Amino acid sequence: MIELKLNLRNLNKMNTIVVNGKRMQVEGNSISINGNKIFVDGKELNCEELKNEVTIKWEGDLASLECHNAKIKGNIQGNVDSHNVDITGNVGGNVDSHNVEMKGDVHGDVKGHNIDISGNVYGQQKKI
Numbered sequence: 001m002i003e004l005k006l007n008l009r010n011l012n013k014m015n016t017i018v019v020n021g022k023r024m025q026v027e028g029n030s031i032s033i034n035g036n037k038i039f040v041d042g043k044e045l046n047c048e049e050l051k052n053e054v055t056i057k058w059e060g061d062l063a064s065l066e067c068h069n070a071k072i073k074g075n076i077q078g079n080v081d082s083h084n085v086d087i088t089g090n091v092g093g094n095v096d097s098h099n100v101e102m103k104g105d106v107h108g109d110v111k112g113h114n115i116d117i118s119g120n121v122y123g124q125q126k127k128i
Helices: none
Strands: 005-008 015-019 022-026 030-034 037-040 056-059 062-066 069-073 080-088 095-103 110-112 114-117 125-127
Touching: 015 037, 062 069, 110 114, 114 125
Parallel strands: 062 080, 069 080, 080 095, 095 110, 095 114, 110 125
Antiparallel strands: 005 030, 005 062, 015 022, 015 056, 030 037
């Protein structure tokens, strides 16, 4: 089962989500994957059934990110809670992840086992 939670920053702005190459305009503040379906604010997106590895690309800034694995190109305004995260952009809050790879600044704390950041960490950096 695939599970992913994204909280979006600008609630009234249309954003773009790309699911396995299919591009869709969406408006909402909550994206979730439940089983083999994707929902935005509880409304199911019209896309093919999800199988095996699913690639989701979000075009726009995120308020926060909670997931197992993520590769993000863009800014995250709040916190990141993930097992593996690869971010090209800035994080406004804390990063808590087992593996952290970042190209950008973190304005909060970073906690992780493997940490590789090519940018500034304005809070504390703690290896666990």
